[in-house]
Amino acid sequence: xxxxxxxxxxxxxxxxxxxxxxxxxxxxxxxxxxxxxxxxxxxxxxxxxxxxxxxxxxxxxxxxxxxxxxxxxxxxxxxxxxxxxxxxxxxxxxxxxxxxxxxxxxxxxxxxxxxxxxxxxxxxxxxxxxxxxxxxxxxxxxxxxxxxxxxxxxxxxxxxxxxxxxxxxxxxxxxxxxxxxxxxxxxxxxxxxxxxxxxxxxxxxxxxxxxxxxxxxxxxxxxxxxxxxxxxxxxxxxxxxxx
Numbered sequence: 261x262x263x264x265x266x267x268x269x270x271x272x273x274x275x276x277x278x279x280x281x282x283x284x285x286x287x288x289x290x291x292x293x294x295x296x297x298x299x300x301x302x303x304x305x306x307x308x309x310x311x312x313x314x315x316x317x318x319x320x321x322x323x324x325x326x327x328x329x330x331x332x333x334x335x336x337x338x339x340x341x342x343x344x345x346x347x348x349x350x351x352x353x354x355x356x357x358x359x360x361x362x363x364x365x366x367x368x369x370x371x372x373x374x375x376x377x378x379x380x381x382x383x384x385x386x387x388x389x390x391x392x393x394x395x396x397x398x399x400x401x402x403x404x405x406x407x408x409x410x411x412x413x414x415x416x417x418x419x420x421x422x423x424x425x426x427x428x429x430x431x432x433x434x435x436x437x438x439x440x441x442x443x444x445x446x447x448x449x450x451x452x453x454x455x456x457x458x459x460x461x462x463x464x465x466x467x468x469x470x471x472x473x474x475x476x477x478x479x480x481x482x483x484x485x486x487x488x489x490x491x492x493x494x495x496x497x498x499x500x501x502x503x
Contacts, residue, residue, distance in 0.1 A: 323495075330497065335375045337368070344368030347391030347492060353401055354425045355380040359392025359415075382422040387411050390487045395435035397491060399442050399470065400450055403428045407435030430466060436480075437463030439489035443496065453478045453490055 327334055337344060348359035349372065356376065358369040360383050373381035386392050388411035395407035396416065404427050406416045412435050420427070432438050437460035441453040449472070456477040457464035467475055478490060 327495075332497070337371050339367060339371060341365075342367035342371050344372060345391060347393050347489070348386065350392055350396065350398065351379075352398060352404070352425070352427065355382065355423060357381075357392065357419050357422075358383050359386040360384065361386035361389075361391055363391065380424070382419070384415050384418050384422075386415070389435065391489075393439055393491050394487070394489065395438050397439050397442075399430055399440055399452055399454075400473065401444075402426075403430060405430045405432060405438045405440055407431075407438040408433055409435050412438070430470070432460070432463035432466045434460045434463045436460065436484065436489070437467075439480075439491055440467075441490050441494050441496070448474055450474065451476065453494075455480050455490070459484075 324334060343363060343365045344358075345361070345363035345368075348361050348364035350357040350359075356372065356379055358364060358372060358381060360366065360369070366383065369381060369383050384392060386394075388409070389395055392415070395409065395412035397405050399405045402425075404416070404419075406412055406429055408431055416429065437455045439455070443451045443453075445451050450470075451474045452467070452470065453476050454467050455463065456479050459479065459481055464477065480488070480490060483489065483493065
């Protein structure tokens, strides 16, 4: 597992892989390898299948090389007792919330906190769903999208109690629809990738309330078959634009 020691603040460049493996999910022996947050944890989980293990190893190494070529500072998590999945890490722009789930433990959260000493890191129990971001994500500065289920609302209440910052919330009908990808792009402003109306019709109506955002519906019908979401297939990189 590795993660970036970089904080996305204003402008984002998006590497998005949603369409690459969509038509291959039925044939892929390890469909989860399409998700770029896989990392070392995924390699350990697929040790019984050499094809899966090596594919995920090269996926991790390829991502590491790309990020290194961008001169980003990469922190390697070498503690074998620690687990930290990107799907459990929510950065609000002010602080981190880390979901404690089947994929992330307390030690992983501690290592993240040690890497980002300038930001508060709080842990949130994930009692339902695969990850923290299975039912919440950021839709803009200070704006949290949250699912309407009882576990999602409980998690939000915990985050509000633990934080010194105030956040606006956008509650969507479906937990799965709460996973979106926000970008602040030069010349375009607030851009939000979110699930399509075909997948979540009621939740899509809620997103339409964001009049200041450029809304881009993106299909997640295939990725959801393996518990995938939009944030699983994207890397946001903060880069200065040329003058």
